Amino acid sequence: MIHAEDLTKRFDDILAVDGVNLNVGAGQVLVLLGPNGAGKTTTVRMLTSILVPTRGRAVVAGYDVIRQPEKVRASVGVLTEHHGLYGRMNALEYLEFFGSLYAIPQPHLRQRIENLLEQFGLLDAMRRRLGEYSKGMRQKLALVRALLHSPPVLLLDEPTSAMDPESARTVRDALHTLRSSERAIILCTHNLFEAEELADQVALIRRGRIILNDTIAGMKAALLGPPEYEARVVQQIDGWKSDLPAGVMLVASAPGTLRFQVDRPQINNPLVLRLLLESGLDVVSFQEVPRSLEKAYLAAVNMPEHP
Amino acid sequence: MTDWFDKMSDFVESVRFSLLITRREIRDQLRDWRIIFPVLALTVFFPFLMNFTARQILGFVEKYGASIIAERLVPFLLMIVGFFPISVSLVIALETFVGEKERGSIEPLLNSPLMDWQIYLGKLLAATVPPLVSSFLGMGVYLAGLFIKGVALPPFALLVQIAALTAVQAVMMVAGAVVVSSQATSVRAANLLASFIIIPAALLIQGESIVMFWGNFEDLWWVVLGIFVLTILLVRVGLAHFRREELLGREIDVLNLRWAWQRFRSEFVGEAATVWQWYAGLFSQTLPRMRFAVVAMTALAVVGSVLGYHQINRFMIPISETILQDLDENLHRMATAWALPNLLPVLMIWWQNVRVMLLAMILGVFSLGILGGLPLLVSMGVAGYLVALLSANGLPTLGYLAFVVPHGIIEVPASILATAAIFRAGAILATPTPDKTVGEVWLLAMADWCRVMVGIVIPALLLAACVEAWITPLVALRFF
Known part of the structure; x- marks a missing residue:
């Protein structure tokens, strides 16, 4: 659904995006992570045919971003960083205006507007001036605008940044539903919890370059090493030693607790467990130590740059 | 022939999208008291003032037998009454693109499937309608005042000429302002650049006044034609250089002399x-x-x-x-x-x-x-x-x-x-x-x-x- 190849954008002497390659299929969510100014917005703007790539190509919903810009824009729903609402209009007028720009037939448009406003809890505020909306309401309305024409591709920049936890949950649920209905979604966010919940793939962008493109688990493994498992035992042992299988390393030991770093857990975890039991230890629990995406993210953005 | 009709109907359909933008923007302007009040003042109060001025001067110059000055003054003031609302409404045109950019509302519009020319035309029309309407309203009020007070109105042909002159002048100034707005990086920059429109337009008015007081009314048609051609060119320049990328790409005004x-x-x-x-x-x-x-x-x-x-x-x-x-x-x-x-x-x-x-x-x-x-x-x-x-x-x-x-x-x-x-x-x-x-x-x-x-x-x-x-x-x- 979204395919970008060597996508590059230069503004005079600034290389904003440098050779980005992306692939997002129908029913997939790609989370674009990266520090401010890394090139996320520029990438999204190239994918919506607003910026013309300096080099490379991209196909969005089957249309070329350089040769078929109008068709690309008609197939994409975009939530921008600035929500861009007209303060003197009410929500209904605003959405009817954008619906007309997308040539949605009138009777269907009104129904669609009401359904979406209801879904995001804005139906009661439909006739209120947008200038009176709270920040979170504006963000929800901008999201409704992006979804209005049922686009097969969604490019969302920080969709929940201004929302209260309940509204953010509603939006995340909506994104899950959209993914199930075969939409391809690119999500730019700094909210790593959200990224972890929604992402099928994560692309980490730094100084215009994608430095990592993988699943969340793959990214953590690549940046933080093999997963860690903690065994809690009844005995207050200290300084347990044994011949561990290849790919398993004891990384920490405290009275009643042993922590291992395990490569290929499917094969090695049963071996470790057996070893513990054979050593006469009564195992109370054996579980993976949670590792935050934040840790992996920070490791990635602080990685020394390759020439 | 069928092909031509198909193309025409496609074109009309395309223009319909521009008119959606025009309608939205005009509705927005009509809800803004900062636009409505000055324009109303210039269309209602200012013509009355001009009316009063015209009658006072007419009375004064006729005392000394200078009725020719009086004759020329009435159409001249009509032109001025038409010009003032245009210069005030220019603010709307000047911020048509760059104002939206500053408010952050331009990007959703640029993300829409409309072509560049459709967006440009929609905004150009939205910026043209208010000055034109207020100009003609003001001129109507001025002429009605003269008529009620029994002052002889200029000949119909001259009225048509001044109306045409006001219309092309309004469109020329708006077209220039929209070009400025689509190229400027901030509203401040656009307002500063407005002098490049106001000053030549004011000089033009002075030239037209001379022609008018000289009585060479038929020469004014050449002025109308000249401004019309210039307006077409300004619209063409605006369309030729309007690019979504430029509008979003440039962020700061830096004079890079090097x-x-x-x-x-x-x-x-x-x-x-x-x-x-x-x-x-x-x-x-x-x-x-x-x-x-x-x-x-x-x-x-x-x-x-x-x-x-x-x-x-x-x-x-x-x-x-x-x-x-x-x-x-x-x-x-x-x-x-x-x-x-x-x-x-x-x-x-x-x-x-x-x-x-x-x-x-x-x-x-x-x-x-x-x-x-x-x-x-x-x-x-x-x-x-x-x-x-x-x-x-x-x-x-x-x-x-x-x-x-x-x-x-x-x-x-x-x-x-x-x-x-x-x-x-x-x-x-x-x-x-x-x-x-x-x-x-x-x-x-x-x-x-x-x-x-x-x-x-x-x-x-x-x-x-x-x-x-x-x-x-x-x-x-x-x-x-």
Whole structure:
């Protein structure tokens, strides 16, 4: 659904995006992570045919971003960083205006507007001036605008940044539903919890370059090493030693607790467990130590740059 | 035929999307009291003030029998009443793009499937309607006031003329402001650049006032036509350079003189390493690029001569034989005083001609190249008129030709080249150039103009000045 190849954008002497390659299929969510100014917005703007790539190509919903810009824009729903609402209009007028720009037939448009406003809890505020909306309401309305024409591709920049936890949950649920209905979604966010919940793939962008493109688990493994498992035992042992299988390393030991770093857990975890039991230890629990995406993210953005 | 109808219906359908933007923006403007109040004041209160002023002045001047001033004053004030709301409503046009950019509301619009021209047209119409409506309302109120108070209204034809003048002026100013708005990086920058619209428009109004007070009402149609052409060009420039990318890409106003100089220099010098290579480039690249402009300016020179020649029917001045009696003596004196090696007359003539070419450039800059041809048109018109004048008075035209041909054969082609270069600069500005900004296009066009001026026109004018000072008087002496 979204395919970008060597996508590059230069503004005079600034290389904003440098050779980005992306692939997002129908029913997939790609989370674009990266520090401010890394090139996320520029990438999204190239994918919506607003910026013309300096080099490379991209196909969005089957249309070329350089040769078929109008068709690309008609197939994409975009939530921008600035929500861009007209303060003197009410929500209904605003959405009817954008619906007309997308040539949605009138009777269907009104129904669609009401359904979406209801879904995001804005139906009661439909006739209120947008200038009176709270920040979170504006963000929800901008999201409704992006979804209005049922686009097969969604490019969302920080969709929940201004929302209260309940509204953010509603939006995340909506994104899950959209993914199930075969939409391809690119999500730019700094909210790593959200990224972890929604992402099928994560692309980490730094100084215009994608430095990592993988699943969340793959990214953590690549940046933080093999997963860690903690065994809690009844005995207050200290300084347990044994011949561990290849790919398993004891990384920490405290009275009643042993922590291992395990490569290929499917094969090695049963071996470790057996070893513990054979050593006469009564195992109370054996579980993976949670590792935050934040840790992996920070490791990635602080990685020394390759020439 | 079916194809044509299909295309037309597609076009109408496309324009419908522009009108959606227009409708939304006008509705938005009508909800903003900061726009409504000043416009209402100018459409309702100001015409009454003008009405009162007109009646007071009419009463005053008629006391002294200057009824002609009174007659001319009524249409003049009508024009002013129409102009004021336009200048105020210009604020709307100036912020049409850049204002939305600053408020962050432009991006969803740019993300819509509309084509660039549809967005531009929608916004242009939205910025044009309020000034036009308020102008015509104001003029209506002014005329109604005069009518109620029993003041004689100007003839209907003149009213139509002033209405047309106001309409084209409004559209021209709005079109200029929309170009500024689509290229500026902030509302502040757009407001600062507005003087480039307001000042020429105010000068134009002054010119029109002179024409009006002089009573040459039919000449105002030429002004209407000129402004109309300029408006079309401004719209074309706006459309040619409106790009989504530019609107979102540029964030700050930085005057990068170094970059500007480098771009100018690289265009001016080209790839030449020596003066000969530079001249080779000038003749093999720059001049061929100007061929259509040269043809147009040559045609303009011919038209100027013909028009000038025919002006004899309007402005016949009788010349008596006695004028020619002192000519021989004066020519002798001139030939002696300007003889070689006196450089002063050469430099004076040369500087005068260079100054005219610079004037042509300045006029061209403010009119997208159109008025750049004016000095050439006028000069050739005067030349044509003088031939007709001598001929009409039975005087020898061959002698007159002896006065102009020796240096004219160098001067006229040089002038044609200079005006063609500035005319082309305007044409380039109105042509889409996807990889360049308006400023860059203008910079490169000016570099081309400088190439032609430095390489050909200025040396040719120096040569023509030498001929005019040192040779022409001697040639003329042979014929008188």
